[in-house]
Every structure is written in structure tokens, then in C-alpha cells.
Amino acid sequence: MHVRRSLLSLAAVGALALSAGCAGDDLAEDDEPSTSASAQAGGEVTIGTQNFDEAVLVxxxxxxxxxxAGYDVTVKEVGRRDIYVNQMPDQVDVAPEYVGGIADFMNTTVNGAEAEPITTSDTTETVEAVTPLLEDKGLVLLEPSPATSQNAYFVTQEFADSEGVTALSDLEGRSVVLAAAEDCPGRPDCEAGLVDTYGIDVTEVLPxxxxxxxxxxxxxxxEADLGQTGTLDGTLDDQGLVLLEDDESIQPAQNLVPLISQEFLEQHPDVEERLDELMAALDNETLGDLIARVTVDREQADDVAEEWLQEQGLVS
Known part of the structure; x- marks a missing residue:
């Protein structure tokens, strides 16, 4: 399947406009477009996403x-959530997200870094809590997937064996350097949670x-004692690394979920059905297997996605 990732040229835009104008000439004078006719499939859509393997795959x-479904798709891969969220809804229409991640981001963005967390381990509660913050920005979450990918933290197998460390609580009172995402500092599921809940002395976060x-x-x-990855990471064993148990449960619900512009959704309601079908078809086992093909077997994310989508009948 060939999917265009670049913006349409001005010439192509002109051709589309001309085509649309000609189509309008075919309407009888007393024929008014219905609401459903003005909200059709197709057109341009821009997807924003972070650029780690799992996000790129989704x-x-x-x-x-x-x-x-007939859309001309542009994908913007960026390093941080704030880049594409701040470009919504004007420059980015849709983004693959995580329930807890987007809730934490919106909460701290709107209410400040010291705001009380609104995320919990309950998916529905977290979605309900973040919905008003998203609505104020003209954004909405679609139906969350059963698949969930939470933050997780790893050490070397050698360190785990020599120090008897199997859970994050085993690091209480220790000083560690943490290698993690740029937005880790201050997050209750990252640096702040490791410090406040587990009593770990995080001396530095390497972004x-x-x-x-x-x-x-x-x-x-x-260079670092502790690293950040996801719970579905299948690369650790081969690298001599091991996940530590989150035994104090600082990770909120992190179900995969589409984040979408409310205005775009109103104009293109068919998108909701297509993305809901995709989300419903994913579960942890499936997503873990697909991610392993990208991160371990080094297959191209586009190829892995295309094969699976065709097997599921989600694309023709």
C-alpha cells in the first residue's frame, strides 16, 4: 500500500478545488446538500505522533x-507530546495517545506543574476527568482500546542479581541516575513518582x-542506573536488561486511545467508526507481538501495520 506522507502540492490542491467546483454544477438548483452530504469521508488529515517505535507503529x-477510507494522510513524527498537542486542532487533526499520558499532560498544562493528579488506574474515571480540559481546547478522546502500554523501569540483569532487586521498592533510599523521556521530571508516573512514592533519590534525569x-x-x-521503557517491551532479555515491578502502582491507566479535533470529527464522522474498529481489535498480546516485530526483528512499522490490518479486514 502506498500512503502519501507529504503535504499536497499547490497544484494538487487546485485540482481538488476544481473537481469540487465541477461536482457542484451537477446539483439541481433546488437540491440543497444534506447534513450527511456535507460531512463526507475523504479529504486531508494530519496525524501527529511521538517518534518511539510503539507510537510510530500505531x-x-x-x-x-x-x-x-479515502483520506490523504500526512504524518508528523515528533519527539514530544507537547509539540503535536499544541498544534491541535489547527495543524494536527488526529493523534494516537495514551489515556493517562494525555490526562497528565493536559492537567499540568492547564492547572500547573503542582496540580493534583487526575489520573487513576481506572480508564473511565481518567477519561471523564480529562474530558473538560480537552473540550476547552476543541479536542475529544474516542473509545479507548483494551490494549494498554504503561511506563516501566529497567536495570541491568547483573545489577538486579547482585543487589537482589526485583521491584522499584527495592531501590528505596538509593541514589540513581535515570535515563528517560524529556517530559519525565515532575510526572507522577516517572521522576516524581519514583521520588515521592518509592523514596528513590533521583539525582539526575538524562533526557x-x-x-x-x-x-x-x-x-x-x-551512565544511568535506571532506564524508562514500556511494559510491552520485548527487547530487554536480549540486551541483558530486566523490568522492575511497579509494586506501589504509580502507573495510571494507559490504554491506547485516539485524540481528535472536535471540529474535524464533526466534518468527518466516519473517522470515529474506523478508529474505533481499530482500537477494539487491539489487545496487549497482539500489540506486544507487533511491537516485537518492529523493535526486535527490525521490520518496518508500515509493513507490520499493513500485514496485520489486512489480516483483520480493517483495510482492503
Missing amino acids: AAMYEQVLDD LGFASPQTFKAVLDG
Whole structure:
């Protein structure tokens, strides 16, 4: 499947406008477009996403599902959530998100870094709590997926064995350097939770990225003691790394969920059905297997997404 990732040229835009104008000439004078006719499938859509493997894979699924529905899709891959969320709804229409992640981001953005957390382990409660904040920005969450990918933290297998460390609580009172995403400091599911809940002395956060090669390398080389990845990471064993149990449960509900512009959704209601079908088809086992093909087997995310979507009948 060939899916365009660049913006339409001005010439193509002109051609579309001309085509639309000609189509309008076919209407009888007393024929008024119905509401459903003014909210049709197709047109341009921009997807914003973070650029770690899991997010890129899910964005590829969005891209191909919407391409199959007749949309001309542009994908913007960026390093941080705040970049594409701040471009919504004017420059970005849709984004693959995580329930707890977007809730934490909106809460601290609107109410300040010291705001009381609105995330919990309950998906419905978290969605309800963040909905008013999103509505004020003209955004809405669609139906969350059963698949959930939470933050997780790892050490080397050698360190775990020698120190008898199997859970984050085993690091209480220890001083550690943490390699993690840029937005980790102050987050209750990252640096703040490790400090406040687990009593870990995080002396420095190295902003090397979520589950990035740089983060893995920093821990393996001893530059960092603790690294951040996701609960579905299938690469750790082969690297000599091991996840630590989140035994105090600082991770909120992190179900995959589409974040979408309310205005775009009103103009293109068919998008909701297509993305809801995609979300419903994903579960942890499926997502874990697909992510492993990208992160371990080094298959292209586009190829993995296309094969699975066709198997599920989600694209033609």
C-alpha cells in the first residue's frame, strides 16, 4: 500500500478545488446538500505522533486505516507530546495517545506543574476527568482500546542479581541516575513518582528518550542506573536488561486511545467508526507481538501495520 506522507502540492490542491467546483454544477438548483452530504469521508488529515517505535507503529495503523477510507494522510513524527498537542486542532487533526499520558499532560498544562493528579488506574474515571480540559481546547478522546502500554523501569540483569532487586521498592533510599523521556521530571508516573512514592533519590534525569537506543545504552554502559521503557517491551532479555515491578502502582491507566479535533470529527464522522474498529481489535498480546516485530526483528512499522490490518479486514 502506498500512503502519501507529504503535504499536497499547490497544484494538487487546485485540482481538488476544481473537481469540487465541477461536482457542484451537477446539483439541481433546488437540491440543497444534506447534513450527511456535507460531512463526507475523504479529504486531508494530519496525524501527529511521538517518534518511539510503539507510537510510530500505531500511527502507521491510523495512517493506513484512514488512507483506506479515502483520506490523504500526512504524518508528523515528533519527539514530544507537547509539540503535536499544541498544534491541535489547527495543524494536527488526529493523534494516537495514551489515556493517562494525555490526562497528565493536559492537567499540568492547564492547572500547573503542582496540580493534583487526575489520573487513576481506572480508564473511565481518567477519561471523564480529562474530558473538560480537552473540550476547552476543541479536542475529544474516542473509545479507548483494551490494549494498554504503561511506563516501566529497567536495570541491568547483573545489577538486579547482585543487589537482589526485583521491584522499584527495592531501590528505596538509593541514589540513581535515570535515563528517560524529556517530559519525565515532575510526572507522577516517572521522576516524581519514583521520588515521592518509592523514596528513590533521583539525582539526575538524562533526557535520552522513551525506550530509545540511547536510553538502553546509557544503562548498559553505566551512565544511568535506571532506564524508562514500556511494559510491552520485548527487547530487554536480549540486551541483558530486566523490568522492575511497579509494586506501589504509580502507573495510571494507559490504554491506547485516539485524540481528535472536535471540529474535524464533526466534518468527518466516519473517522470515529474506523478508529474505533481499530482500537477494539487491539489487545496487549497482539500489540506486544507487533511491537516485537518492529523493535526486535527490525521490520518496518508500515509493513507490520499493513500485514496485520489486512489480516483483520480493517483495510482492503
